[in-house]
Amino acid sequence: MKFFPLATALAFACPFLAHNSFAEELTLRAAIDRALANNLGLRIQSLEPEIAQEAVTSQESQFDPTVFSRANLSQSDLEWENSEGRTNQTTSDSRSYALGVSKRVSSGGQLTASANQSRNDGSSFNPELGQLVGGELSERASLSLEFTQPLLRDFGRDVNLAPVRRAKSQARVADLETRNAVYDLLQNIESSYWRLSDSYQRRDLHQSNLELSEKLLEESRERERLGLSTKIDTLQAEANLAQRKEQIIRSEQSILEATDALLSLTGELDDSVDLATNVSVSQLPNNEATLDNFQIVLQNALDNNFDSDIQEEILEQLEQSRILAKNAKRPQVDLSLSSSYIGLSPESAKDSFEEAFDRRGDDWGIRLVFNLPWGQRGAKSQLRQTLHRIDQAELRLAEIKQDLLRTVRSAWRELDTSRQQLSAAKLVVALQEATFEQEQSKYEEGLSTFRILLEAQRDLDQAKLSLLDAQLATIQAEVALARVEGSTLERHSIEWNSPSSPDRN
Incomplete structure (x- = not known):
């Protein structure tokens, strides 16, 4: 495929699809390369610039x-x-x-x-x-x-070259839409990658809790045998263990669903993939994301907003249509x-x-x-329609810029909030770990009940789950802000060397 030569080469150099599992860890960079090379939606969109360029050639051929x-x-x-x-x-x-x-000739x-x-x-x-x-x-x-x-x-260059200029504008729109598709894919692949990582870590947390619950059940049965606890304590331990097993079952399903989502984005989900396929990925980053000054982020977003660029090209196309509609009124x-x-x-x-x-x-x-057509009703009507469409397009451009401002503000706040929640979640986990260890010691010394110990364990579990939530929310907010800011390519060290060909460094 012509669109991503380097990414395609990387994909063929290190294929990763297997029928049952992936022994080696799939890095985020590798997932991005394969998505750029194989994602079906992107491959479809990557043909649009070529189609649009052929339309330019077709219009230019009128002067051959x-x-x-x-x-x-x-x-x-x-x-x-x-x-x-x-x-x-x-x-x-x-x-x-x-x-x-x-x-x-161009004069008509x-x-x-x-x-x-x-x-x-x-x-x-x-x-x-x-x-x-x-x-x-x-x-x-x-x-x-x-x-x-x-x-x-039909007199003059403005009129006779208008179809060519309009076709070239449509080609630029196709290129911008392809860039948009690449940015969206990078955002989706990274989000999907970290959601899969989150699912694995939740499963591991539930597995750890399961092992702890099994240990508590053994201790409860031994204490009951020695007359140090009641049958109720043992039943509570058994119920707690059953809940942990149920959580693991749900976690395994979440892993499979997240795996399918990732494989779909990389374009490698087909009928050869086993229903229980697993993909090994990296753990969620534990470091707090950096947050630039809002004015810097806003300016970057304004400079790299493809939607407004596309709308400006639509205005250019409508201007060429206005020239043609005005020309049609002439005798x-x-x-x-x-x-x-x-x-x-x-x-x-x-x-x-x-x-x-x-x-x-x-x-x-x-x-x-x-x-000269009598009355020229058709030509006059066409010109009025074009002028109304230009008014609509100008209002739409203003709306896009307004929506961008709101989106940037929201994304910046979301990352700022997520960073604060992540810091708070780390403190809560540290507190709950100390609390659980204290209650476990008291329970072993007979100074606390099994119910209180279970409550301490559940509080610790919830604190760890909240920490995972905060970690995922922070990285998702960081990914979303990079998309809005237009820094997604830089985030993954990707350079756009030609109008339709991004390459990895």
């Missing part, structure tokens, strides 16, 4: 030279009787050929150069002489040059100038062309064409 040729042949043979009962006969043989080239004019040759031969039967008489052979050649220039409608007044060198010969076409090249004869002509 055109070679033409024509050939006509007609013959007739007629017999009739006159008033004296005599038979008359006439024959005719007419042939014409033309070869030339025409080219449209059409230039045509051609070489023409015609042959006429006719005769009639004289019954008195008993033979065909008359009908001298006539060969005519001409070398012609004609230029037709619209004077009102058609076309002026044609033509000039030819001609040659005649009663013998051969070659002689007639020699006469033409020697400029033995010439002719010229002027033609003026006028055409």
Whole structure:
């Protein structure tokens, strides 16, 4: 595929899809490379710039030279009787050929150069002489040059190049939309990657709690046997263990769902993937994300907002449509100038062309064409529609910029809040760990009940889950802010070396 040559090479160099599991850890960078190379949605979108560029070529081809040729042949043979009962006969043989080239120019004019040759031969039967008489052979050649220039409608470069400029704007939109798709994919792949990591860590936490619950159940049974606790304590320990097993079952399902989501984004989810496939990924980062000054983030977002760039291109396309709609209101007044060198010969076409090249004869002509639809209702209506669409597009551009401001403010606040929650969650985990250890010691010394110990364990579990929530929320907020700010490529050390080709460093 042409779109991501480097990413594709990386994907083929280190394929990672297996039927059951992934022995090696899949890094975030590797997941991004494979997504850039294989994501189906991105591969579909990556064709749009090429399609749009072909549309530009199609519009530019309207100014390419055109070679033409024509050939006509007609013959007739007629017999009739006159008033004296005599038979008359006439024959005719007419042939014409033309070869030339025409080219449209950006002013709207059409230039045509051609070489023409015609042959006429006719005769009639004289019954008195008993033979065909008359009908001298006539060969005519001409070398012609004609230029037709619209004077009102279709006049000027602005009008005639408007379709080309509009096609080029549409090509830029296709490129911007592809860039948008790349940014969205990078955001989605990173978010999906860390959600899978979060699912694994939750499963590991539940597994650790399961082992602790099994240990507490053994201790409770032993204490019951020694008469140090009641049957109720043992039942509570058994119920607690059952809850831990249920949590692990749900965690395993979450892992599989998150794995499918990641494989789908990397374009490698197909019927060969086992239903219980696992992908090993990195753990959630434990460090707090950095947060730049809001004004810096806002300025970066304004500079890198593809949606507003796309809307500005739409305004450019509508401006070209306005030029064309305004042009359609003008009357058609076309002026044609033509000039030819001609040659005649009663013998051969070659002689007639020699006469033409020697400029033995010439002719010229002027033609003026006028055409104006009555009332011009259709053209006027089209122009008004275009002007209304321009007003809509300008309002939409203002709305996009307003939405961007709101989105940046919200994303910046979200990351700021998440960072604070992460710091608080770390403190709560430290507190709950100390509390649980204290209650466990008191329980072993007979100074606390099993219920209080279970409550301390649940509080610790909840604190650890809240810490995972805070870690995931922080990194998701960081990813979202990078997307809004337009720094996603820099975040993953990706450079956009051409209009449709991002490469990894």
